[in-house]
Amino acid sequence: MRLMPDKGPIENASTIPQLIRQAAARYGEQPFIEEGGIKVSFADFARRVEQVVAALIARGIEPGDRIAVWAPNISEWVIAALGAQSAGAILVTLNTRGKGSEVGYILRQSGARMLFSIGEFLGNDYPAMLAGEELPALEETVVFRRQETGHTRWENFLASGSAVSADEVAQRMASVCGDDISDILFTSGTTGKPKGVMTAHAQNLRAFAFWAENVDVRCGDRYLAINPFFHSYGYKAGILVCATSGATLLPHAVFDSGEILRRVAEERISVLPGPPTLFQSLLSHPQLDDYDISSLRTTTTGAAAIPVEMIHQMKERLGFERIITAYGLTESCGLVSMCRPEDDAETIATTSGRAIPGIELRCVDGDNKPLPAGDPGEIVFRGYNAMRGYFDNDAATAETIDADGWVHSGDIGVLDERGNLRITDRLKDMFITGGFNCYPAEIENTLSSHPVIAMNAVIGVPDERMGEVAMAFVVLKPGAELGDEELILWCRERMANYKVPRFVRFEKSLPLNASGKILKPELRKMVTSEPA
Structure with a gap:
């Protein structure tokens, strides 16, 4: 490992396009991304980002438009996401474990005009998962790593901005301000409906410049990015930190x-x-x-x-x-x-x-x-x-x-x-499964759509490997029958795997308070006194 303390971190960038250009000037041909046989230097990364900006300008993408990325940790994720932000667009990240209905909801809520997506990952055809979803704002899907597609291929997308001048690209990148919204990351709350959290360029760069300093990420470090890019930990504490520090980012997908x-x-x-x-x-x-x-x-x-x-x-x-x-x-x-x-x-x-x-x-x-x-x-x-x-x-x-x-x-x-x-x-009853936030209300909302479930409640229960996992307490409609394995399979088809209940208990009733709210502390007592 070769550290280069003479090339310190970027300290005065207030926007992501500023960070990219300053990093290219400071770190030049040093490797920024390495993934398999793919090697992208800081200077080359800046050029590829400019290609993305040009292609987006050619499509009429304006500052403030939302652009979504739905892909695992690969080099194209980084180029597309930071390219969109450099064009003044707002990045919307999408969970690779999400099902079509979950992702469709976020695309509709954000009004995303474009989607960058992997073609296939872990046996899933990602664009196909959105078939049947009503997405009135979505104008184009650009697909990574697929030669045959009914959508736009990534390579063709990059080539499509060739008529846009370098001056237009430079002006667009320079027009981005530190107070402009850089990203919308969706998170769930007690209502179970995902909410889009808006943050701006400058505040993200300031927070993670301190993160990089405190963790002591240096120029020449080699950073294995296991945390998913769709999460702030992978995107901000990963991509932005490496760009700020001159470290090499090595994406890890599975x-x-x-x-x-x-x-x-x-x-x-x-x-x-x-x-x-x-x-x-x-x-x-x-x-x-x-x-x-x-x-x-x-x-x-x-x-x-x-x-x-x-x-x-x-x-x-x-x-x-x-x-x-x-x-x-x-x-x-x-x-x-x-x-x-x-x-x-x-x-x-x-x-x-x-x-x-x-x-x-x-x-x-x-x-x-x-x-x-x-x-x-x-x-x-x-x-x-x-x-x-x-x-x-x-x-x-x-x-x-x-x-x-x-x-x-x-x-x-x-x-x-x-x-x-x-x-x-x-307070929100959230629990954490293998590093992923799980919100019981979101799982409960999905379970409540099952045709034979009358009432349900979800809590987190301890798990040696994952920290906590979901356990569902279910009351069926009169005369209905449903097995736990059948319900778990139904859930797997409708929600990300980490949200799927690992345990199901069928009850005749659930403990309620005077206002009809389910008493989750009582459910936890039931688990500790009567293991499932």
Whole structure:
């Protein structure tokens, strides 16, 4: 591994097109993306982004138009997404595990004019999954890595902007401002309806410049991007951090612990962020000691409780010099708090660190009053990282951002005397499956559409490998019959795999309070007292 400390990070870019051009000037022919036989230097990446901008101008795409990307971690994702943003368009990311109806909903809600999509991935024909979806705003689908398609091929798309002048491209890229919306990432809330979180260029670049500095990502580092690009962790803490720092981004499309160990050893990976399940899988791999993983240097993790012993093992057996845990949510650009390099293993394992610079962080009571250290309350934050609102949803924005500018996370936490944050619960009942956020209300909404289900409730239950998984409590309509395996198969056809309940319990009734709301604490008691 060859680090180049003489080429420090980009510090003064306030927009993504500025970042791309400055990175090309500073890092030049150094590799930015490596994927299989594909190698793209920083300078070449800038040229490819300009091709995307030219093609979008040729199509009449205007600043503020929404452009969606639905693909796994591949080089084209990065080029298309940052190319769209460099044309002043707003990136809408789409979950590769989503089904056609889930993705169709987001395309309709965002009013996306264009879609960039993989042709086939893990046996799924992605464009075909949208057949039958009403998408009135969608004008064109551009398909990666497919020669025969009824849609536009990626190569033809890139070639189509040849008549657009370099001056037009430069002017469009220069017209993008730091306060312009750069992306809309959809996240679910208690209503179960996905909401589009809007964030801007400058706030994202500022937050993840600190992330890069705190994690110590350097020029010449080799960063294995396992976290999916459709998520802020993969896109912002991955793509943007590498562009800012001069690190090489190595996309990884499918999680497999043996393949990850192989790539770390053969491709000399030095930066390897991921959820705790990643490191648990590596530490328990039977051939771990057969791989030379001495290149590993720095990482971040979080999104679940971590045993202190795992932090020690990550240093002793995996060889990490720096391990940072963090807390964030989509509404915060993805980052609120981080541990610091000097923190001990217990602080790193049991907390999500302190607020990042420029951010205020509190735990508040039901009256929105700040609580003293040690008292649990709702986590709220305020500062430059606060979202600009939910797209086309003023009511939900007003419910989340109060009159004083505090963003209410819906999570419950405790701050210690040093300002370290410990997450204790989730007001929204969200649970985390293998690093993915699962929202019970969203799963419940889908289950409620089943023709023989009268009532249902979903909770997260512990799982050794995934952290937590969904468990559904189901009441059937009178006289109806339904098996648990039959219901699970039905769910697999209608929702992303990580949302699918792993356990189903059929009940004659569910515990309700006086207003008819299901008492989920009672369901959790049922699980602990009577294992399924």
